[in-house]
Amino acid sequence: xxxxxxxxxxxxxxxxxxxxxxxxxxxxxxxxxxxxxxxxxxxxxxxxxxxxxxxxxxxxxxxxxxxxxxxxxxxxxxxxxxxxxxxxxxxxxxxxxxxxxxxxxxxxxxxxxxxxxxxxxxxxxxxxxxxxxxxxxxxxxxxxxxxxxxxxxxxxxxxxxxxxxxxxxxxxxxxxxxxxxxxxxxxxxxxxxxxxxxxxxxxxxxxxxxxxxxxxxxxxxxxxxxxxxxxxxxxxxxxxxxxxxxxxxxxxxxxx
Amino acid sequence: xxxxxxxxxxxxxxxxxxxxxxxxxxxxxxxxxxxxxxxxxxxxxxxxxxxxxxxxxxxxxxxxxxxxxxxxxxxxxxxxxxxxxxxxxxxxxxxxxxxxxxxxxxxxxxxxxxxxxxxxxxxxxxxxxxxxxxxxxxxxxxxxxxxxxxxxxxxxxxxxxxxxxxxxxxxxxxxxxxxxxxxxxxxxxxxxxxxxxxxxxxxxxxxxxxxxxxxxxxxxxxxxxxxxxxxxxxxxxxxxxxxxxxxxxxxxxxxx
Numbered sequence: 001x002x003x004x005x006x007x008x009x010x011x012x013x014x015x016x017x018x019x020x021x022x023x024x025x026x027x028x029x030x031x032x033x034x035x036x037x038x039x040x041x042x043x044x045x046x047x048x049x050x051x052x053x054x055x056x057x058x059x060x061x062x063x064x065x066x067x068x069x070x071x072x073x074x075x076x077x078x079x080x081x082x083x084x085x086x087x088x089x090x091x092x093x094x095x096x097x098x099x100x101x102x103x104x105x106x107x108x109x110x111x112x113x114x115x116x117x118x119x120x121x122x123x124x125x126x127x128x129x130x131x132x133x134x135x136x137x138x139x140x141x142x143x144x145x146x147x148x149x150x151x152x153x154x155x156x157x158x159x160x161x162x163x164x165x166x167x168x169x170x171x172x173x174x175x176x177x178x179x180x181x182x183x184x185x186x187x188x189x190x191x192x193x194x195x196x197x198x199x200x201x202x203x204x205x206x207x208x209x210x211x212x213x214x215x216x217x218x219x220x221x222x223x224x225x226x227x228x229x230x231x232x233x234x235x236x237x238x239x240x241x242x243x244x245x246x247x248x249x250x251x252x253x254x255x256x
Numbered sequence: 257x258x259x260x261x262x263x264x265x266x267x268x269x270x271x272x273x274x275x276x277x278x279x280x281x282x283x284x285x286x287x288x289x290x291x292x293x294x295x296x297x298x299x300x301x302x303x304x305x306x307x308x309x310x311x312x313x314x315x316x317x318x319x320x321x322x323x324x325x326x327x328x329x330x331x332x333x334x335x336x337x338x339x340x341x342x343x344x345x346x347x348x349x350x351x352x353x354x355x356x357x358x359x360x361x362x363x364x365x366x367x368x369x370x371x372x373x374x375x376x377x378x379x380x381x382x383x384x385x386x387x388x389x390x391x392x393x394x395x396x397x398x399x400x401x402x403x404x405x406x407x408x409x410x411x412x413x414x415x416x417x418x419x420x421x422x423x424x425x426x427x428x429x430x431x432x433x434x435x436x437x438x439x440x441x442x443x444x445x446x447x448x449x450x451x452x453x454x455x456x457x458x459x460x461x462x463x464x465x466x467x468x469x470x471x472x473x474x475x476x477x478x479x480x481x482x483x484x485x486x487x488x489x490x491x492x493x494x495x496x497x498x499x500x501x502x503x504x505x506x507x508x509x510x511x512x
Contacts, residue, residue, distance in 0.1 A: 162491045
């Protein structure tokens with residue numbers, strides 16, 4: 001398995017064709033996985049915004065006031081409003097915002113980025129990243145490059161462990177997971193573990209090259225990796241019924 | 257960046273020298289990262305056990321009884337006892353056991369495996385996986401192979417997202433994280449995100465080759481990846497003071 005960054009991608013602007021820009025710079029082959037950082041997908045899709053675009057609701061003002069009162073940290077209520085508009089649920093509303101985006105991904109601030117964007121205040125995540133991945137895949141096919149899987153990646157932190165890591169937020173041309181159900185280990189025991197989130201592992205691998213800031217290398221080509229002869233599944237984001245930690249968060253409130 | 261599985265490792269037994277077995281099968285070079293699945297590290301360290309080794313305490317019996325009463329699932333109280341003995345805290349005790357191991361890793365059942373082990377009931381995680389990694393690294397150095405970083409990996413699930421992914425539980429010869437603090441994106445904004453957990457990303461990448469069951473390929477060589485010119489940090493496991501989700505779990509109890 002090999003990973004190579006796509007070199008010399010230009011700064012991306014609204015309307016740019018990422019598939020074409022990648023195809024000009026990388027000799028893609030059938031079976032390759034192309035990872036694309038959400039930063040450049042968002043820029044191509046014009047998902048920039050300004051704080052002035054978010055008139056503050058009562059709820060956003062409350063959130064900002066409470067974070068300031070309890071955590072002693074200044075929070076722009078317009079930013080809280082942007083997070084509310086990009087999300088369906090706040091899992092934590094103080095001392096920071098942990099939100100479920102409209103497409104199911106859970107991330108601090110609904111994944112809204114305050115760096116990485118010139119001339120605007122905010123960079124929002126793509127609206128429907130799996131559709132973005134599918135569009136890039138179709139764009140490559142249009143150039144005659146067939147059989148490429150595309151993963152739109154983000155980086156975020158996680159419970160229990162320090163640090164950020166790359167994750168998939170959208171994918172096309174491959175299932176999200178390998179399902180090992182019913183398969184056996186080499187001693188013949190049935191495997192207790194059933195689902196391996198390969199899109200997340202591919203995103204994590206690519207992030208070793210992309211790094212933070214998505215500076216020079218927001219797109220990575222992964223070659224000679226094989227999904228193998230396993231069942232696939234497209235579930236990636238857990239629903240609350242299926243996630244005890246989300247349930248616990250519903251009953252919890254931060255104390256100072 | 258390239259990843260290659262170490263082919264043809266034999267079934268590992270207590271006392272086996274993993275460094276020597278890998279060195280015979282892979283031409284390692286300075287700068288390589290070697291990932292080793294915890295299953296084979298545990299086997300080499302004799303970390304197998306049997307349910308009969310765990311006389312049941314009152315707490316273990318209570319846990320098993322409650323899981324049966326509330327979740328309707330049979331739980332062997334001896335297994336609950338094994339989890340208690342391998343952990344310092346249960347974050348969730350019903351309907352499943354989410355435990356912090358003695359070395360700080362949080363995993364269902366304290367990472368105790370009921371598959372992957374012939375002739376015994378249980379395979380425990382290595383006692384101190386970073387020391388295991390350091391021993392493998394020292395073993396390689398003894399063979400004249402210097403400058404290898406070693407990561408001991410596990411797979412486990414996580415909140416918010418379906419599926420398992422590879423994670424690091426021990427490491428030697430490199431820092432756990434890259435620290436981007438103070439660095440800037442290409443638009444000159446200071447990066448909000450500061451710490452990238454590269455050992456977890458390397459473990460996730462390797463798990464694309466290892467897969468579940470750790471069947472044929474429990475060791476992977478990663479070449480041509482560079483930590484780069486960043487500060488490093490060795491924090492990987494969050495303390496409870498630093499983790500709101502652990503705090504929320506302390507106040508939560510599963511309801512049927």
